[in-house]
Amino acid sequence: MAILAAGVGFALRGGIFDNWGKEFNFTATQLGAIGGAGFSGFCFGIIIGGLIVDKIGYGKLVAVALLCHIISAFVTFGASNPHNAYNFLYWGMFIFAYANGTLEAVANPLVATLFPQRRTHYLNILHASWPAGMVLGTAAGWVLDDKMNLHWKYQLALYLVPTALYAFMFLGQKFPKSEAAEKGASFVQMFKSVGVLGALVACFLLALFFGDIFKGLLTPDNATEDQILTATKNAQIIGYSIGGILLIASGIITRFSIGSILLFVLFVTHLLVGAVELGTDGWIQNITGNLFTSEQGKYLFIWTSAIMFGLRFCAHWIETKLKLSPVGLLLLCATIACIGLNLSSGMKTLPMAFVALGIYAIGKTFFWPTMLAIVGDRFPHTGAVAMSIMGGIGMLSAGLIGGPGLGYSKDRFAGEELNKTNPAVYAEYKAEKPSTFLNIKATEAFGLDAKKLAAAKEVKEDARSAEQKQAIESDQKGDRTTLRIDSFIPATMAVIYLLLLIYFKGIGGYKVLHIDETAA
Template sequence: MTNSDVSTVPNAKRLLWAGFMAILAAGVGFAIRGGIFDNWSKEYGFTGAQLGAIGGAGFIGFCFGIFGGGVIVDKIGYGKLVVVALLCHILSAFVTFGASTPENAYNFLYWGMFLFAFANGTLEAVANPLVATLFPNQRTHYLNILHAAWPAGMIIGAAAGWVLDDKMALSWKLQLALYLIPTAAYGLMFLGQKYPKSEAAEKGSSFVEMFKSVGILGAVVACYLLALFFGDLFKGVSPEYSNIIGYGIGGILLVGVAVMTSFSLGSILLFVLFVTHALVGAVELGTDGWIQNITGNLFTSEQGKYLFLWTSAIMFGLRFCAHWLETKLKLSPIGLLLACSVIGFIGLTLAVNMHTFGMALVALGIYAVGKTFFWPTMLAVVGDRFPHTGAIAMSIMGGIGMMSAGLIGTPGLGYAKDRFTGESLQSSNAALYAEYKAEKPSTFLNIPSTAAYGLDGKKLAAAKEATEKTDAQKAVVLADQQGDRATLKADSYIPLIMSVVYLLLFFYFKSIGGYRPLKIGE
């Protein structure tokens, strides 16, 4: 296949690999930052809640970047947003490196993380629609190649952190500076390039026209997640009214979209895709956020790192194979998503009962195959079926996935871990549970009726770290492991639900003559 068969834009491959390098920088920085949380805790005395808030800034910043960038990119062009992202990536390093004392560290690290994530979100608002525009006939293939950069960056960042931190004990600032190398690379690769316009921008579509397919239905999904975000944001200011404030802001935004689009209901198909991508964010990124902790608990910390690198390597390699799967196995994007959801369910179900490292390699390897194609292929479906939305629908979908990971997936798995661990210990030894029970309950989505008590973190850590465990400590550790297994079981239901949705979509497209990309006007 010649380059002309793939894209009519002469610099298409350079722009593709520039986008790849941009997402690689995000993955490297994300992995290194995750590995130096313990450094920050020791150096500045942060609590787990403070570290969680700093990490949460990564999700918040990304959402603002991709939502804001996606809305304006078709009007101002890709190049200007690349400059904004590059400056924010560089500024993020300087802000983060400003942390020097326990008194100033929290603010510097929080806003440094926010700027870093904002840059990542802005780049995705550029790279996703850019690649979809460059390769209109092979969006699934090239968007998967673009997003192979994320696991590649995670591998590099995790491996580098392992060597630089665990083996060489270098300063966390030197470790973090590593992400500036791919940052400089993508800046040079984008430098001086001519960017194509999306099909919608080329046709002169107005912002309102691009937004109409999103409409009220699509906005409901995004505004609900924004309501959860603002509810969490105001929890420290007004705990009693934070949910009301959050839903109030979400409602105002929803009304704004309704008025702007002349009360367009929007596409039901796009609404279904948005809801499904929220599940993708929860099961892919949410699980990624916990999997090292869970496997490190079921096995050893070092084996947990091996397994994380193993699953990331599988994702990296397979994301170059989407075109082969489409052409050789005759899988449409929806067929690919259906197959992946079934495989993901099987992998997580097997992981529930992994008791040896070899079994873990098999189970998590199967899960990694399943989750590989979710994110980029969902973006490709939106690009194929809704070209008239320009970058807007694709960027909103990316933001929904990331917000779901930060607001539902990661906290939800943490809640499940607390709930199932507490229930396991209570059922086996009520007196021991009373001794180890956490002071404050965990809730899901701030719903009081979900309140459940996990175990006290310090007491649990002491039981796990004891070299010669008492019978009581053994029982606590066993309950914690059983809680992890029950959490993986609950997690497996997400791809199972997704498989039902994809099956219905498969039959829907079959009823209208099969899946195919559309042009504006169709």
């Protein structure tokens, strides 16, 4: 129910971005920043919570999450005019996401502790609540917003219903300790397997995060291109300096333990999981709404979320019937996801979209919870620490690499397609400012002007000029190319999972470890 509340709130907030844009006259950049707070807040919630949960206990962190969920509602509802709305909505989103991250810092190790022999199965059931919440939130938003035109504050208040329910359900519960906490493992012992290698992955993403934050702070209003370039360079220096300091601190804490190479590989792979699963989820309604209609985009999003919800109850059955280890299941899923994204890049009719995106949904279903299960199985001595850092890596990757990377691809490929088709029309529709990926100057590319494109789409299809048709077709081809490029991520993951499968076969097969065995 706690994860469900997070999914409902996430879907409802995503559905009212256009309401905020109209009411407060936000730019797409401002809306993107508000949405990005949903990833960064989650990251800090799950990492901070994971580092302390084994010491303070699960119950206290649940209380913190509940308090943050309630506070986030009051902060968000404080947005009343264009002058205060941005700050209220940004920090409301951040606090809401922090609560979600804190709940995951509790839920993942708690379920792993309660079901040590069937972690893959029960972690998948736990995370079935996320797509269930997205289905309920999207459906509620479609009725309350598109059909009833209810004010966004009333829509958003709906997530407080499952919040109240999970608060009531947690009352009087007694929580167990993780295997590591039960054995009296110290924080240093829990962190040693992460080591410098594992911390390197997390600190790299944190460096990118702080670089983005300081870029916004250092860039003056109405800045020139030179000022933006200078601000970007200075922000990157600050970001990598903070990342470096955090990496050194991690080394000192672990006495410069190199860490587990296997855990490092899992962290890098989960970076890819966050980029392809959550990054694609963040854009898929926009892409399908562009290729078809906005309403059909919602249908497709509900369809893929419903598939994930149903299949996450079947992980153990699939493993048993197909005789797959968790790594074998992930290899199968990565292959299916790659096929699904490639098919999605060619979808031209709604039935084909349901088939293609359905295949992709089957593929992405088991990524996140099964990766967590592997960490719980193979590194029980890390308690909640490794699981929470992995969750933070996936969420940061979605916010810093997956979402922005797909947005950059859409801009780049749409602009290149129109420039190739008709340079004169491209000159007319070319965006004023270039897009870059990870603030790298060499990736600079010009997309299409969003306002001109929106105006062209508002014209009835049979009344559009040839130039408008070319612009819209190029924009759609950019979306298709983006989905095809996106498929390279699960393809890379499939190669990694295959190598891991070979590794486990070489050491006698995949099996669940306990602290005494890992110590030996």
